Amino acid sequence: MKRCQAMEIKTDDYRVWTEESEIFFYGAMRLASSDAGAPIAALAASVLASNPASITLNLKDLHFLNSSGINLLAKFTIEVRKHPDVRLVVRGTPDIPWQSKSLPNLKKLHPAVVLLMD
Amino acid sequence: MSGGLALWNVQKLSRDATSEVGEGLTTANQEYIRSYAESTALSVDLLLDRVHGDVKALAGVLQAQIDDPGRQQQVGATLSQEAPGSAKVVYDARGDWAQNLPGAPSVVSVWGYLLGADHSPLPGVQREIEDSTVLDLVAPTLMASGASKLQMYYIGPKERPIFRTVPYTDQAQTFDRLYPGHNKAEFWEFFFPGIYGSWQQWARDSASRPVADDITQTAPYTDAITGKLIVSFFHPLWTRDRTGIAGTAGADITLDQLAEVVERVKIAGTGFGFLTMSTGNVVAINPSGQAIIGLTSSSDAGTQGVTGLERSLRGSTQPAIASLPLDQNNDGVIQHIMLDDKGERVPYIVVLKRLKPTNLWSSGPIKSEMMSVGIVVPEREIYASLFAAQKSISRATNRILLFQIAAIAVSLLIVFAAVLGISKRITAGLRALASAAQRLQSKDYSVRVNIPTRDEVGAAGIAFNRMAEQISFHTENLEQLVDERTRELGDANQEISALNEKLQDENVRLGAELAVARQIQMMVLPKQIELEAIPGLEIAAYMRPADEVGGDYYDVLQNGPRVKIGIGDVTGHGLESGVLMLMVQSVARALQETDEGDPHQFLDRLNRAIYKNIERTNSGKHLSLAFLDFEDERVTLSGQHEDVLVVRADGAVERIDTIDLGLPVGLENDISKFIATRDILFGSGDVIVLHTDGVTEAEDQDKTLFGFERLCRSAQKRHGSSAEEIKCGIIDDLMAHIGIQKIHDDITLVIIRHT
Structure with missing residues (x-):
């Protein structure tokens, strides 16, 4: 099994890193455009490229995500949908408004998504 | 040190010898x-x-x-x-x-x-x-x-x-x-x-x-x-x-x-002898001796009998002689006395030796008499040999000392010369190093030192040369490097200048783009006259694009008795978002014109059109989009967007979640299975507040979001007011919240009041 390398994207406002096949999001992500989210998309794509059994998006510490970011998550979910053997787990919390508002959409886009709102 | 010791030894030896010889000679004398x-x-x-x-x-x-x-x-x-x-x-x-x-x-x-x-x-x-x-x-x-x-x-x-x-x-x-x-x-x-x-x-x-x-x-x-x-x-x-x-x-x-016997006494230079009676009367002495011991002679004409001679030691002008003891205890004993010689006190040695006793008549009865022979010698003469010995020892000592000093001086000279030579060699090396270092300092990197010695200075010289070589190499390389870099920088500068020009062009272009986009966005918004012409509804809308052109959308479409109000938010900003919004507006207008009365169909078709267009333009954007269909006292809500706030005429508020009413438009070709509708009673005096996330996600200086609750309270406390008043009030509260913080997103607020 191809093991993905630990990667990290870090700005003043947010941080995104991987641990094994789990992608952690931290802070407040306010992407000006989908181009601004390109590194994060690449990071997520590289995790997917390693063809893991499961990918987890850990969003519990992502307090804010604007519509460009949500678009990024939706696109990634649609991408994972093309790999039926890859299980997508999304961990979030209902305490953060954008998550309860937007994360159910991911399940709509890809019903196999395991959405853990705890 | 050793020289000093030697000198001291010689001195001591000399002292010892002098003392030994002195003792010996004194005893012998x-x-x-x-x-x-x-x-x-x-x-x-x-x-x-x-x-x-x-x-x-x-x-x-x-x-x-x-x-x-x-x-x-x-x-x-x-x-x-x-x-x-x-x-x-x-x-x-x-x-x-x-x-x-x-x-x-x-x-x-x-x-x-x-x-x-x-x-x-x-x-x-x-x-x-x-x-x-x-x-x-x-x-x-x-x-x-x-x-x-x-x-x-x-x-x-x-x-x-x-x-x-x-x-x-x-x-x-x-x-x-x-x-x-x-x-x-x-x-x-x-x-x-x-x-x-x-x-x-x-x-x-x-x-x-x-x-x-x-x-x-x-x-x-x-x-x-x-x-x-x-x-x-x-x-x-x-x-x-x-x-x-x-x-x-x-x-x-x-x-x-x-007298001849005693006067024959010739000891040292001026030593002499005398013969004295036990009374001290000197019977024999030579004239010079008599003068030395200060005797005066006189005839004792006054006494009886034969005319004797009175020349007594006791009458001597020399106190030491006058008091010279003649008794048995001093027989053969060396006596040291001081005699006055023309005012000078001169040490003398006197030895008295008694003769055999004899019967002597002087006057009166015969008595036993022991005459004495006296020997008088000036010490400086009797000790002349001693003094000579001392002098010769002293001379020898001085000679040895001189030799010693000379030897020490010579050895010191040799040592100094050696030290001087060595130090000269060392300092020569150091001087060479110092001057080379100075030349190096004045940027003469070709300088090398030649120190032939094989000591530490020599090693320092070799190290110096190596260092100088390295400095020279690096410096020359550095110069090349600097030249290269300067050239590269020059090139880069030109490139940057070119880029700058381009960038300026781009900015101008972007600026133009933004201006166009802004114009499009504002252009397609419903006009105030249109809004006022809608019967039964009082509509007040506010849209403030963010610093860059955003993708907020709202529209009020009227086709006969049917009024359809849409609100949406395109992801991202810029011309592309603006164009997408324009497309959405056009498709929505077109669908409205086809009398498509089914909100489900309406949204599904709109999504298909937009999805395909997005696919064609490869823009990768999507938008949230919800529609409200107004018919009498009923509003049908469809599509996924922000929560809808309803403030009833009596001030009660309802929050209507739209998550389950659709899916973002443009993500999927077919979202029909996700589309749902919800009917809301909308009586007279009721107010519906529509907004984009620019309102609820506006931050104050503590990055606290304005939030739905604030929006809710702001609207609620103004229930009963006109749509325009409510709109202005909420905007006032929102702006008060934002203060001087940056407005990240477009802010859109639509207030609809049932008259």
């Missing part, structure tokens, strides 16, 4: 002086012994005659007949004495009181004269042999003290001259008062002699015959029964003879 004194004393004793011997020989002959009267008479008669000149005396009227005529071997003087009325000697006296002629037989021989004597003589006993002397001199005449009055007085008492009494005592008790010898010596006195200072040696002759005095044998020696 003192021994020498002592021996000299002893031998001088022995010489004097010897001389005196010889005189004693001569006197004793004479006395022996005469005593033998006395002891054999018969022979004495026979010898006397025979000799008188043989040589009548010795026995026949002639009266001298002037002197009133009788004396034989010259020509005889001896002179015999007969004093006036021994002559009869006829001026011829009394019978006993004549016999004495004849008996004493035996002197002619013995004395000349004795005079010629033995010690040098002035004269030898026989003096008769007290009763007839004739005076016969060998050799012949004008004896009585001299006596008269020197001792006037003697002819009237008894001989012994006149000349030697006390001496006769002593002898008489000796006759009775020989043990009473002060010295166990019959020889009696006189103190020096002026000889009546020769006028010289003499010393007499008497030997009393005893009567045949040994009870009385039968006369005296005697001999005189001049003082010169004694």
Whole structure:
């Protein structure tokens, strides 16, 4: 099994890193455009490229995500949908408004998504 | 250090040697002086012994005659007949004495009181004269042999003290001259008062002699015959029964003879000897010696008897001499004294050596006398050898010291030279290094040092050269590098300039793009007149694009009695978002115009159109989009967007979630299965508040979001107000919340009030 390398994207406002096949999001992500989210998309794509059994998006510490970011998550979910053997787990919390508002959409886009709102 | 030690050693050695030699020489010198004194004393004793011997020989002959009267008479008669000149005396009227005529071997003087009325000697006296002629037989021989004597003589006993002397001199005449009055007085008492009494005592008790010898010596006195200072040696002759005095044998020696012995003393340069009586009266000394020890001589004319000599040490002008002890304790002892020599105090050594004891008559009874020989030597002379030795040692020491110092100096010079040489070599190396370093400092990187030594300085030189090479290499490389970089920078600068120009162009283009987008966005928004023309609804809308053009959308579409209000939010900003929004608006308008009354169909078709267009433009965007269809007192809500707020006429609020009413538009081709509708009662006075996330997600300075709750309260407290008033109130509250913070997103607020 191809093991993905630990990667990290870090700005003043947010941080995104991987641990094994789990992608952690931290802070407040306010992407000006989908181009601004390109590194994060690449990071997520590289995790997917390693063809893991499961990918987890850990969003519990992502307090804010604007519509460009949500678009990024939706696109990634649609991408994972093309790999039926890859299980997508999304961990979030209902305490953060954008998550309860937007994360159910991911399940709509890809019903196999395991959405853990705890 | 070692030089100093050597010097000290030499000094010490010199001191030790000086002290050793000094001690040795001092001992030797003192021994020498002592021996000299002893031998001088022995010489004097010897001389005196010889005189004693001569006197004793004479006395022996005469005593033998006395002891054999018969022979004495026979010898006397025979000799008188043989040589009548010795026995026949002639009266001298002037002197009133009788004396034989010259020509005889001896002179015999007969004093006036021994002559009869006829001026011829009394019978006993004549016999004495004849008996004493035996002197002619013995004395000349004795005079010629033995010690040098002035004269030898026989003096008769007290009763007839004739005076016969060998050799012949004008004896009585001299006596008269020197001792006037003697002819009237008894001989012994006149000349030697006390001496006769002593002898008489000796006759009775020989043990009473002060010295166990019959020889009696006189103190020096002026000889009546020769006028010289003499010393007499008497030997009393005893009567045949040994009870009385039968006369005296005697001999005189001049003082010169004694003096000769002591004056012969020649020790060191000016050392001299003297002979002194135990009284301190110096009987023999040479004139220079006398001057040195400060003696003054005088004749003791005032005393009785023969005229003696007074030249006592006690009368010396030198205090050290005047107090010089002559007792037995100082016999042969070295004494150091200071003598005054013309005001200068000069150290002298004095040794006194006693002679053999002798019976001495000075005046009065005979006493034992021990004369002393004195030796006087200036210390500087006796120690001359010592001083010379010390001087030579000192000279040797100085020479050695000089050699030592020279040796030390030479070795120091050698060491200095060596050190100088070495330090010169070292400093030469260091100097070379220093000057090379200076040249290096002044950017001469070609500098190299040549230090031939194989020491640390040499090593430093090699290290320096290596360093200089490296510096040179790096510097030259650096220059190349700088050249290259400068060139590259120049190129980059040109590129940047070009890029800048481009960027400016791009900015202009972007600016134009934004201006176009903004215009499109605002252009397609419903006009106030349109809104006012809608019956039954009071609509107030607010849209404020963010700094960049956003993608908010709202529209109010009216087709006959049906009013459709849409609100949406395109992801991202810019022209692309604006165009997408325009597309959405156009499609929505078109669908409205086709009388599509089914909200589900309406949204599904719109999504398909937009999805396909997005796919074509490859924009990758999507949007949230919800529609409200107004019909009488009912509103049908469809599509997924922000929550819808309903403020009832009585102030009650309802929050309507739209999550389950659709899916973002443009993500999927077919979202129909996700689309749902919800009917909301919308009575008169009720107010619906639509917004985009630009409202709820607006941040204050603490990054606190405005949030739905604030929006809700802001709307609720204005229930009953007109849509416009509510809109303005909420916007006021929102702006108050934002303050001076940046507005990240487009803010859209639509207030719909049922009239």
